[in-house]
Amino acid sequence: MTTINDNYLKLKAGYLFPEIARRVNVFAEANPNASIIKLGIGDVTEPLPQACLDAMTQAVKDMGDRATFKGYGPEQGYLWLREKIAKYDFQARGCEVDASEIFVSDGAKCDNGNILDIFGKNNVIAVTDPVYPVYVDTNVMAGHTGECNEKGEYEGLVYLPVTAENNFIAEIPSQKVDLIYLCYPNNPTGAVATKEYLKQWVDYAKAHGSIIFFDAAYEAFITDSTLPHSIYEIEGARDCAIEFRSFSKNAGFTGTRCAYTVLPKTLTAKANDGSDVELWKLWNRRQCTKFNGVSYIVQRGAEAVYSEEGQAQIQELVSFYLGNAKIICEELTKAGLSVYGGINSPYVWVKTPNNLSSWDFFDLLLEKANVVGTPGSGFGAAGEGYFRISAFNSRANVEEAMKRIIEKM
Numbered sequence: 001m002t003t004i005n006d007n008y009l010k011l012k013a014g015y016l017f018p019e020i021a022r023r024v025n026v027f028a029e030a031n032p033n034a035s036i037i038k039l040g041i042g043d044v045t046e047p048l049p050q051a052c053l054d055a056m057t058q059a060v061k062d063m064g065d066r067a068t069f070k071g072y073g074p075e076q077g078y079l080w081l082r083e084k085i086a087k088y089d090f091q092a093r094g095c096e097v098d099a100s101e102i103f104v105s106d107g108a109k110c111d112n113g114n115i116l117d118i119f120g121k122n123n124v125i126a127v128t129d130p131v132y133p134v135y136v137d138t139n140v141m142a143g144h145t146g147e148c149n150e151k152g153e154y155e156g157l158v159y160l161p162v163t164a165e166n167n168f169i170a171e172i173p174s175q176k177v178d179l180i181y182l183c184y185p186n187n188p189t190g191a192v193a194t195k196e197y198l199k200q201w202v203d204y205a206k207a208h209g210s211i212i213f214f215d216a217a218y219e220a221f222i223t224d225s226t227l228p229h230s231i232y233e234i235e236g237a238r239d240c241a242i243e244f245r246s247f248s249k250n251a252g253f254t255g256t257r258c259a260y261t262v263l264p265k266t267l268t269a270k271a272n273d274g275s276d277v278e279l280w281k282l283w284n285r286r287q288c289t290k291f292n293g294v295s296y297i298v299q300r301g302a303e304a305v306y307s308e309e310g311q312a313q314i315q316e317l318v319s320f321y322l323g324n325a326k327i328i329c330e331e332l333t334k335a336g337l338s339v340y341g342g343i344n345s346p347y348v349w350v351k352t353p354n355n356l357s358s359w360d361f362f363d364l365l366l367e368k369a370n371v372v373g374t375p376g377s378g379f380g381a382a383g384e385g386y387f388r389i390s391a392f393n394s395r396a397n398v399e400e401a402m403k404r405i406i407e408k409m
């Protein structure tokens with residue numbers, strides 16, 4: 001008899017976004033004239049930068065000409081893209097990252113999940129709470145956890161709560177953990193990490209032989225020049241950290257798909273026999289076997305992000321979304337709410353008023369203002385009592401949503 005991967009049965013049934021959609025549908029059917037504004041999902045709304053479009057249009061033409069046609073590319077990505085990434089995203093910030101350590105992929109979400117392929121089954125894993133659900137669910141699927149309790153916590157994971165009480169900064173654990181997921185600027189809280197804070201994690205990881213998974217998908221939203229964009233700005237990080245980056249949020253590639261992972265050649269972990277093994281070699285082997293690279297056309301589009309026009313255009317996009325976030329923060333503060341994040345991040349993390357639960361506040365916002373956000377409890381037990389508002393929308397929608405919240409709530 002064929003059997004399944006039973007770990008999948010431990011997953012909560014993709015509860016959050018389907019439940020949001022269900023409640024919105026029920027409301028929309030009962031109120032057919034309501035114009036609902038969605039500030040819930042973390043997807044961009046503005047079109048691609050012109051520089052990326054032009055580069056991809058040219059790349060399509062290349063594919064139609066025998067002389068410039070491309071078949072399979074390198075599994076790790078074209079060197080011309082990897083070199084630009086290494087130069088502009090890392091070397092320009094004083095980080096020692098070589099093009100050979102960049103692995104181009106079709107998404108940071110996939111990389112975040114796939115990276116577990118090269119790690120053992122018995123690692124102790126730490127995540128913040130609330131957290132980007134992909135980190136947790138991919139560990140559940142890989143059999144790294146026990147069952148889920150009624151609060152949504154999986155047995156075997158180490159949860160590091162982040163709330164207003166600790167300024168949304170996870171405490172460094174007192175116990176030993178082997179793998180640590182960090183995401184800064186953070187989804188969902190919009191919190192940022194200083195160099196001093198990341199240095200504490202790097203020191204912890206080096207002292208315990210741990211590996212940090214650093215998700216920097218939102219680094220482009222950092223406006224404070226003292227904040228690090230990469231974990232490799234921290235001394236010692238090349239010995240303990242893997243970084244995930246994406247073109248999804250800076251250049252609007254959520255539907256175009258391009259990202260990359262940085263795996264320093266200096267990074268090692270233990271084999272069963274106690275020997276140290278280079279993780280770069282394992283990840284390279286994994287990618288060569290299970291991945292055939294990102295489309296040439298898309299990599300040309302990503303390369304254009306590093307052109308002068310591309311840099312100016314992504315700056316404009318990011319500033320636009322940050323402008324939305326600023327309006328959201330200001331207006332919600334006027335409405336008497338406590339807001340966090342939204343300064344170096346497209347996400348505003350709101351404390352629900354009057355101790356409402358995250359879902360009760362969701363319903364209230366939907367019914368009174370016809371605005372949709374994301375209940376914080378969907379990102380983890382410690383997200384209860386919070387609510388995420390996304391700045392990914394048109395200026396008109398953001399302004400209208402805020403006007404309604406001020407007037408109707």
Ligand SMILES: *Cc1c(COP(=O)(O)O)cnc(C)c1O
Pocket residue numbers: 042106107108109110132183187215217245246247248249253254258259
């Ligand atoms: C959006 C997002 C990503 C990017 O994922 P892609 O697969 O590259 O689109 C990665 N991490 C977090 C936390 C995100 O919110």
